[in-house]
Amino acid sequence: MRDKDKTFFEYPVFNNIRDLIYNAIKEYPNHVAFRIKEKDNGEVKYIDITYKEFIDEVNRLGTGLFSLGLQNKKIAIIAKNRYEWVLSYIAILLGGMVVVPLDKGLTDIEIENSLLKADVQAIIYEDKYKDIMETLRKSEKLNIKEYICMEKIEGTRYIGDLIDDGKQKLENGDKDYLNCEIKEKELAELVFTSGTTSNSKAVMLSQYNIANNISDMLLVEDIRSTDVNIAFLPFHHTFGSTGQLVMLGRGVTTVFPDGLRYIAQNLKEYHVTLFIGVPLLIEKMYEKIEKKIEEQGKSKLIKIAKKFTNLLLKLGIDIRRKVFKQVIDEIGGLRYMISGAASLNEEVEKGFNDFGITTGQGYGLTETAPVVCAENSRFRRYGSVGFPMKRVEIKIENVNEDGIGEIAVKGPNVMLGYYKDEESTKEVIRDGWFYTGDYGYIDKDGYVFVTGRKKNMIVLKNGKKIFPEELENNINKIDLVEECFVFGLPKGDDVLLSVKVKYDEEVMKEKYADKSIDEIKDIIWEKIKETNKLLPKYKYVKNMILTNEEFIKTSTNKIKRFEEMKKMNLG
DSSP, X not given: OOOSOOOOSOOOOOSSHHHHHHHHHHHOTTSEEEEEEEEETTEEEEEEEEHHHHHHHHHHHHHHHHHTTOXXXXXXXXXSSOHHHHHHHHHHHHTTOEEEEOOTTOOHHHHHHHHHHTTOSEXXXXXXXXXXXXXXXXXXXXXXXXXXXXXXXXXXXXXXXXHHHHHHHHHTTOOTTTTOOOOTTSEEEEXXXXXXXXXXXXXXXXXXXXXXXXXXXXXXXXXXXXXXXXXXXXXXSHHHHHHHHHHHHHTOEEEXXXXXXXXXXXXXXXXXXXXXXXXXXXXXXXXXXXXXXXHTTOHHHHHHHHHHHHHHHHTTOOOHHHXXXXXXXXXTTOOEEEEOSSOOOHHHHHHHHHHTOEEEEEEEOGGGSSEEEEOOSSOOOTTSOOEEOTTXXXXXXXXXXXXXXXXXXXXTTXXXXXXXXXXXXXXXXXXXXXXXXXXXXXXXXXXXXXXXEGGGOEEOTTSOEEOHHHHXXXXXXXXXXXXXEEEEEEETTEEXXXXXXXXXHHHHHHHOTTOOHHHHHHHHHHHHHHHHTTSOGGGOOOEEEEEOSOOOXXXXXXXXXXXXXXXXXXX
């Protein structure tokens, strides 16, 4: 099973986004590409946009952008996930221009710094940013010629007018946009890595990088044209934007969430079958299911049913979705889930699969456009991140006595480099291999396991190396722990292995309402000492800080460890 080719779906290899999108238009012209909810005087209505209608609108907007002289220019997008974001993104790429997605959570100064760093000439934004855009117009630092708003605001160029203008030009025979050259292996997308803007790098991706990665994913992931996808992951992140291209490549219908608080409601509302998300949200979904089962007194019954259906599954009989239909209906009828950006709890992954909701993990980085490897419906090993994509090679460098080393990647998905940062590029790309900064190993069957980030590694005085992620995975399983991060607390010339825990207030109220905070702290600490016993003594956590404050995070819900340590005066 270590053979490299584990593909089992058919999908062409595309080297640019335009060919990929036009293939989808040919295959699924009348499929609904996007279902958009609109509210008017309290009345809700849904608007369906087919694939054919979508490409028509893309070409109109693209022609409108060309009429502003933006050929070969860099165009930024900043907005929440919405139809106009995808429309702008595809229009820019299909016109051979360079797209610069910006994190909607950036501060005003970070927005300005990002636009400056990326040499942006135009920006498409939603009206939430109208004030900062007015300020930027007056700035002498920037070279932005066009400010295009997704809403109609007096005195501001409106994206709808640009689309109408493009439509008129197309009808008059203007084919400059339609016939423009796509330079597949040149810069197409400039993406800032997670982190604060001051120290984040701008990753240069080509259409060749992105399109090949999408082709690889669609060879192995069971994504169907009948699926409904909810666009939850932020589009400014490659996991979100490339994920959306995967959906378009397979003819899927995409809907947009009303916000984090409404995810459960939206799953039912739209009958969502496909979900790509981060572990924190997927784990919360599972917790709610388990809680409801427990409240109904069905925990024992469900456990017996899982054993029975898994036994039948081994005999080639799959009745999971029939047996657990009531559970599945509670989350809208979900069929397929992909988790990425961090490690998913093994029990949660197995739990969803036991219900008949195919769930797997993937691994990737912005620099790899983004997917390196993934599990799927046929090949899964709990705890692993699956196997490499068809055209991706992985090797483990500088292996230690435990068989763990740095993960290096080679393939068509590896970035062009960091924008205007040759030194950093040379540090991570050597002889065609991208050195990820992640540590891990490959088992005898070819499954890849990620053990932690090189930059997060804690080194003890005796030379022992500890990946905090391993300890965090164990501690996060404790019912009272909502989240945690492990760090080395300086102590003399060594470090004391410590953990900062955010306790789960809901669990505390439900199960430990009669306990004081000091008692809660003691309970958690005793449970941490139990998790210690699962590991060698040098990995024992020996100190705990308890908090109810939210951790500082990236837009994909990763804890910003070093900022948290600075907050504790340890950075």
